[in-house]
């Protein structure tokens with residue numbers, strides 16, 4: 001049993017085109033310039049529906065994390081325990097992710113940088129200690 | 131923003147009936163069957179007749195197995211107020227609030243609020259709350275690839291943030307588990323009544339660090355119903371009324387964006403402010419706290435947000451056992467969701483009604499003139515508060 005593979009769809013295509021090229025893509029509102037973690041149809045700040053795709057720095061800090069010991073999906077049996085992280089990107093949005101480091105080396109606030117690993121048909125961001 | 135307390139507590143309604151099914155890990159009846167039993171028990175408890183019920187508010191749990199037209203399954207033929215509500219764990223508190231408004235306005239006279247859930251069907255309940263079997267594409271599929279599943283994880287991430295910002299410790303989370311278990315040991319209907327030490331807590335297996343098994347609630351099959359009516363009507367019924375003297379809600383927008391600290395500042399701040407203003411009381415006036423405790427951390431952060439401890443100091447606050455039997459701040463006096471039963475917001479609400487009436491037996495708190503109920507929904511996304519009193523003259527200005 002393998003982990004669930006992410007799949008690109010119509011709305012998320014620009015994100016996965018970015019990861020394929022080693023870039024973490026975000027959305028930004030053309031009206032109020034607020035960044036959004038994709039995919040949002042409407043800006044939650046100004047409620048305008050005019051978001052553009054922009055490249056992010058791929059840099060951020062560890063906002064919080066947990067270490068999973070319970071098996072929720074059989075595809076993770078060989079990965080336990082594994083970490084789940086919330087990364088705050090320099091541009092503002094926070095995203096779920098994994099940090100590629102032993103759990104006992106994780107510290108809230110540590111600086112991180114996105115790298116990309118293959119996952120089925122797409123590339124996905126995984127964060128490394130900067 | 132400060133709440134404008136123009137509310138007249140004489141119209142706040144009263145809880146006059148409480149009905150529960152057996153709380154169990156076994157599958158007995160469907161959600162609909164469980165709901166019917168709880169409603170029947172609540173009607174009997176109140177000394178009412180089924181034909182008196184003219185309002186019904188319905189809240190299915192995680193399985194979503196209650197239909198909005200539950201009045202048909204219950205054979206209610208006089209229903210003039212009805213809806214299915216979903217504020218997740220906050221719904222029980224919300225139901226009593228909307229029922230109070232309805233009986234105050236005359237839209238209905240006797241409103242049943244019922245929750246039922248049947249997540250356990252011979253398997254693990256983790257599946258229902260984990261969501262790992264959902265088929266998703268696009269960005270949600272990225273979430274699944276990281277193995278970021280379930281409510282346990284969301285609350286664990288929030289707890290970690292609190293630990294990092296304020297130095298909250300594993301021992302302090304454990305202190306909540308231990309004091310809550312002490313209450314459960316005094317409650318005959320609590321599902322987990324064995325002795326628990328802090329060592330037992332630390333030795334229980336990790337689920338999602340920083341949560342051990344004993345940081346997490348105990349998923350339950352069952353149903354609970356309460357009946358709300360007007361204060362006038364309440365006086366003539368069988369049970370001592372639990373008057374609703376304060377109510378409030380708070381539903382943070384929770385932006386996943388720099389600057390927001392939603393993990394450590396919950397909707398209880400806003401909900402509590404409104405409820406306190408309405409009742410004309412503050413944290414120092416609360417005798418008993420019944421707080422939604424899906425996790426130990428939820429108790430800890432909620433105590434801060436209702437003003438019992440300054441922000442960030444919930445850990446040291448709970449560490450000395452003051453929440454337990456004989457402590458200065460009796461909290462979750464039936465054993466809570468952690469040790470007793472997990473019926474979403476009906477867990478704190480049911481125990482609050484028992485305490486307000488003075489019917490808690492071995493786990494009854496001596497002073498119970500002001501009882502706080504906290505109902506938490508989602509991953510700290512929704513919140514509803516009630517303040518109950520056995521005294522019809524309690525609250526702002528002492529209107530009666």
Ligand SMILES: [Zn+2]
Nearest residue numbers: 029032043046
């Ligand atoms: Zn905008």
